[in-house]
Amino acid sequence: MFLGEAARYEAAARPGLQLALCNEAVADMNMLVVGAGADHDHFRDMLNSCLHRQLPFLAIIFPEAGEAFDDIAADLGLAYAVDFPFMVRDDMPLEPSGHPDVAVVCASGAEDADASADVLVSAYSMPKDSVLRALPASLLDSTGVDVYVARSNGEAVGSVTLTYHGDTCGIWAMGTHASRQRGGIGLRLLSTAMAQARSNGIRRFFLGATPAGYRLYESLDFKTVCTGRVWVSGESHQA
Structure with missing residues (x-):
């Protein structure tokens, strides 16, 4: 991930869980991604680790993880922010467009x-x-x-x-x-x-x-x- 160049970068992973922290006081620079195969207890431990450090962060829960992770996040005081569409563009032609003077x-x-x-x-x-x-x-x-x-x-x-x-x-x-x-x-x-x-x-x-x-x-x-x-x-x- 490109955040690996961050001065205070820290990362951890368990099956279905990936934690990437810049250790900045900006939630969007610290994130826990949750996917298939994630363990509820491991998820809770990673959340608590960030919370105990008073580090603002995001938890991004993908559908295959299941809804129980949302309940854990809510129980630990996180707030639901927004749905997060994951989008893909497959192979097709593309030319520059938009503002011509940029x-x-x-x-x-x-x-x-x-x-x-x-x-x-x-x-x-x-x-x-x-x-x-x-x-x-x-x-x-x-x-x-x-x-x-x-x-x-x-x-x-x-x-x-x-x-x-x-x-x-x-x-x-x-x-x-x-x-x-x-x-x-x-x-x-x-x-x-x-x-x-x-x-x-x-x-x-x-x-x-x-x-x-x-x-x-x-x-x-x-x-x-x-x-x-x-x-x-x-x-x-x-x-």
């Missing part, structure tokens, strides 16, 4: 890392120091990861992170500056990044959709394959 580049160096952080700070109301620790400039040099930044008149207005897994690509941390949303910037950014990935041999894309991004992803022919449920301890910007 320039999209594959990020490199500290300046681009800072620009990407500024976008995420605006889009998700996160502290900039937390963003820079979770997504440092070293991420841009990592194998299997690309960060794309969109600029308009030289100003950073969008950012997205792509991770590569064979011929499959994950899309993460997609954001548009709060003052520039609904103007075709997100479409330009994502379609350009995906078209570049396709030219490099990628044939399938996946992502988890927030309500704000769902229509954009549908317009790019992503299809929902299942819907998870997000529970939160603290405040999240997933809804």
Whole structure:
């Protein structure tokens, strides 16, 4: 996972459970993913570990895990936040579209890392120091990861992170500056990044959709394959 470059990164796993923590005071940077085969007691232990540390976090429960995990989350004081569609785009042609005056580049160096952080700070109301620790400039040099930044008149207005897994690509941390949303910037950014990935041999894309991004992803022919449920301890910007 691309969060592995975070300054305070910590991870743990049990069957059906994956915990990834940036150890920042931002729920969206700390998550527990629950899938098939997860054990109720292991789930409860991982939740309690985060709660005892007073660390805000998300628990993302996929349908195959079953509804008993929702009851455990609620019993431990987590709040249901939002449904979380998991979307896939299979192999089909794609050309860049959206706002024609937006320039999209594959990020490199500290300046681009800072620009990407500024976008995420605006889009998700996160502290900039937390963003820079979770997504440092070293991420841009990592194998299997690309960060794309969109600029308009030289100003950073969008950012997205792509991770590569064979011929499959994950899309993460997609954001548009709060003052520039609904103007075709997100479409330009994502379609350009995906078209570049396709030219490099990628044939399938996946992502988890927030309500704000769902229509954009549908317009790019992503299809929902299942819907998870997000529970939160603290405040999240997933809804």
